[in-house]
Amino acid sequence: MLIAKGIVMPKSAYEILHPERNRSCVVFASPHSGRDYPWSFLRGTILDEHAIRSSEDAFVDVLFDCAPRFGATFIKAGAPRAFVDLNRSNDELDPALIEGVRRQGHNPRVASGLGVIPRVVANGRAIYRGKISAAEAQRRIDRYWQPYHDMLQKLLDRAHQRHGQAVLLDCHSMPHEAMDGIARSGMRRPDIVLGDRFGAAASGDVVDRIEAAFVNAGFIVTRNTPFAGAYITQAYGRPSRGQHAVQVEIDRSLYMNETLIRPNGDFEAVKAALQRVVSVVAQIGQGRLPLAAE
Numbered sequence: 001m002l003i004a005k006g007i008v009m010p011k012s013a014y015e016i017l018h019p020e021r022n023r024s025c026v027v028f029a030s031p032h033s034g035r036d037y038p039w040s041f042l043r044g045t046i047l048d049e050h051a052i053r054s055s056e057d058a059f060v061d062v063l064f065d066c067a068p069r070f071g072a073t074f075i076k077a078g079a080p081r082a083f084v085d086l087n088r089s090n091d092e093l094d095p096a097l098i099e100g101v102r103r104q105g106h107n108p109r110v111a112s113g114l115g116v117i118p119r120v121v122a123n124g125r126a127i128y129r130g131k132i133s134a135a136e137a138q139r140r141i142d143r144y145w146q147p148y149h150d151m152l153q154k155l156l157d158r159a160h161q162r163h164g165q166a167v168l169l170d171c172h173s174m175p176h177e178a179m180d181g182i183a184r185s186g187m188r189r190p191d192i193v194l195g196d197r198f199g200a201a202a203s204g205d206v207v208d209r210i211e212a213a214f215v216n217a218g219f220i221v222t223r224n225t226p227f228a229g230a231y232i233t234q235a236y237g238r239p240s241r242g243q244h245a246v247q248v249e250i251d252r253s254l255y256m257n258e259t260l261i262r263p264n265g266d267f268e269a270v271k272a273a274l275q276r277v278v279s280v281v282a283q284i285g286q287g288r289l290p291l292a293a294e
Contacts, residue, residue, distance in 0.1 A: 009038055009139075009143060010034070010036035010037075010038060010078050010079040010080075010083065010144065011036055011078060012036075012078040013077070013078055013079065013143065013144040013145075013147035013148045013151075014075050014076065014077055014078055014147065014148045014151055015075070015076050015078060016073065016074070016075050016151070016155075017065060017067065017068045017073070017074040017075075017076075018068060018073055019067075019068040019069070019070070019071045019072060019073065020068070021071060022071060022072075022073065022158075022159075022162060023070075023071030023072075023282075023285075023286050024070065024071040024072040024073075024159075024163070024282040024283070024284065024285050024286055025159045025160070025162070025163035025164075025165045025166050025167055025284060025285025026067075026072045026159070026166075026167045026168075026169055026281055026282050026284050026285060027072065027073050027074075027075065027152070027155045027156055027159055027166065027167070027168050027169070028064050028067040028072055028073070028074040028075075028169050028171060028278070029074070029075045029076070029152060029168060029169070029170050029171060029232075030057065030060045030061040030064060030074075030075075030076040030077065030171045030172075031076075031077045031081075031086035031087050031148070031170065031172075031232065032055075032056060032057035032060070032077065032081045032085075032086070032087065032172055032173075033056065033057045033058065033059070033060040033061040033076055033077060034056075034076070034077035034078050034079045034080045034081065034083075035053070035056060035058070035080055036078050036079060036080065037049070037052065037053075037080055037082075037083070038083070041083055044128065045082075045127050045128060046126060046127070046128065046129055047121065047125060047126075047127060050261065051121065051125060052080075052082050052121060052127070053080075053082075053261050054121045054122035054123070054125070054261075055081050055082055055118070055121040055122045056080055056081055056082070056261075057081070057171075057172050057173040058173070058252070058256060058261050059173075059255065059256060059263060059267070060171050060172065060173050060250070061076040062271070063171075063250070063255065063270065063271050063274050064171050064274065064278060066271075066274075066275045066278055066279075067278050067282065070278055070279045070282035070283075071282055071286065072278070072281075072282040073155055073159075075148075075151065075152060075155060077144075077148060078144070079140070079144040081118065082118055082121055082127060083140060083144075084116065084117060084140040084141065084144045084145055085114065085115070085116050085117070085118055086144070086145055086148050086149070086232070087170075087172075087230045087231050087232050088109065088114070088115055088116040088230070088231050089116065089231050089235075090116055090141050090145050090146070091116075092107060092109060092110050092115040092116045092231075093110070093115055093116065093117070093137065094110050094113065094115040094117065094118075094119050096113070096119060096131075097113070097115070097117060097119040097128065097131055097132060097137075098117060098131060098132060098133075098134055098137045099131045099132070099133050099134055100134045101134065101137075109230075112124070113126075116137075116141065116145060117132070117137045117140060117141075122175065152168075152232075152236070153236070156168060156236065156243055159285070160242060160243060163285040164242065164285075165242040165243070165244070165284075165285060166242065166243045166244070167202070167206055167243075167244045167245075167246070167281075167284055167285070168232075168236050168237075168243075168244065168245040168246070169210070169246055169248060169281060170229075170232050170233060170236075170245060170246065170247045170248065171248050171250075172227075172247060172248060172249045172250070173249065173250050173251070173252045174193065174227065174249040174250070174251060174252065175252060175258060176251055176252060176253035176258060178226065178227075178249075178251075179226075179251065181226070182222070182225070182226075187222075188220050189220065189251075190220050190221060190222040190251070191214075191219040191220045191221070191250065191251050191254055192214050192219045192220070192221045192222075192248065192249065192250055192251075193221075193222055193223070193224070193225070193226070193227045193247075193248075193249040194207060194210060194211055194214075194221060194222070194223045194224070194246055194247070194248060194249075195223070195224055195227045195228045195229030195230075195233055195246065195247035195248075195249070196223065196224065196228070196229060196233070196237065196245075196246050196247075197224075197228055197229045197233055197234055197237060198224050198228055200234075200237060200239075201229055201233045201234065201236075201237020201239070201244065201245045201246065202237055202239055202244035202245060202246050203239045203244060206239075206244045206246065206284065207223070207246055209280075209281070209284060210246055210248075210281055211223070212280075213276075213277045213280035213281050214277055216276075216280070217273045217274070217276045217277045218273055219273070219277075227247065227249045228247075229245070229246075229247040230247070232245065232247070233245045233246070233247045250274075254266060254270050255267045255270040255271070
């Protein structure tokens with residue numbers, strides 16, 4: 001960990017796993033699986049060390065770390081989501097948390113406490129007793145948010161230069177209860193939700209290939225409901241320019257005990273199934289297979 005002005009900080013903004021030979025235009029990313037919790041942050045929160053992890057996409061980085069074996073790059077966050085949320089714009093600042101920030105219009109994410117510096121974790125549980133300084137918020141953005149996004153765009157640019165196209169697979173997990181509404185409606189409960197901003201962030205061909213890979217591996221898949229993709233999908237999805245972004249949400253209960261935040265007995269089986277998915281998705285761009293947007 002780094003120490004800045006008496007505050008212990010996470011060691012790094014990100015870690016990149018590179019393939020021996022980059023054969024794919026796909027970049028896999030896990031922005032919410034960081035778990036380097038600074039002791040000063042834990043000391044300053046009103047939550048215990050277990051509760052603070054409730055909004056973390058625990059083990060998603062482990063589930064997808066096979067990507068380099070199939071010629072694709074994988075970037076994962078170092079800092080935890082409760083500390084700084086990489087899937088928010090850097091101007092989504094919460095006036096209820098950060099000193100001196102003025103309210104600017106209505107942003108549902110910020111209003112609910114889920115801005116770039118989160119005020120709450122899962123189920124609306126407050127992280128802090130009071131406010132944090134604007135300087136502290138900016139420090140987190142400068143040290144973690146900005147470097148992650150600078151590198152993510154660099155990786156996508158490199159993929160585009162090599163392969164004529166770039167695809168970002170933004171990997172997340174969702175609480176099992178998030179699908180309760182769909183299950184009550186009589187539909188089959190999805191294992192996977194793909195978000196492409198209702199077609200705005202990726203071409204239909206790209207999303208079709210990704211969906212087929214999950215379905216063929218035995219997963220039940222739906223699109224855009226209830227997760228269509230947040231900031232990252234919106235910011236990086238530029239299909240008209242040959243840059244596609246698709247968010248993947250996987251039901252946590254498939255591979256972990258959500259209460260204990262531990263892998264369950266199916267973890268290795270789910271990881272093996274996801275390895276099959278990754279092997280197929282990574283083939284996008286191998287052999288210069290054309291996409292509809294080209």
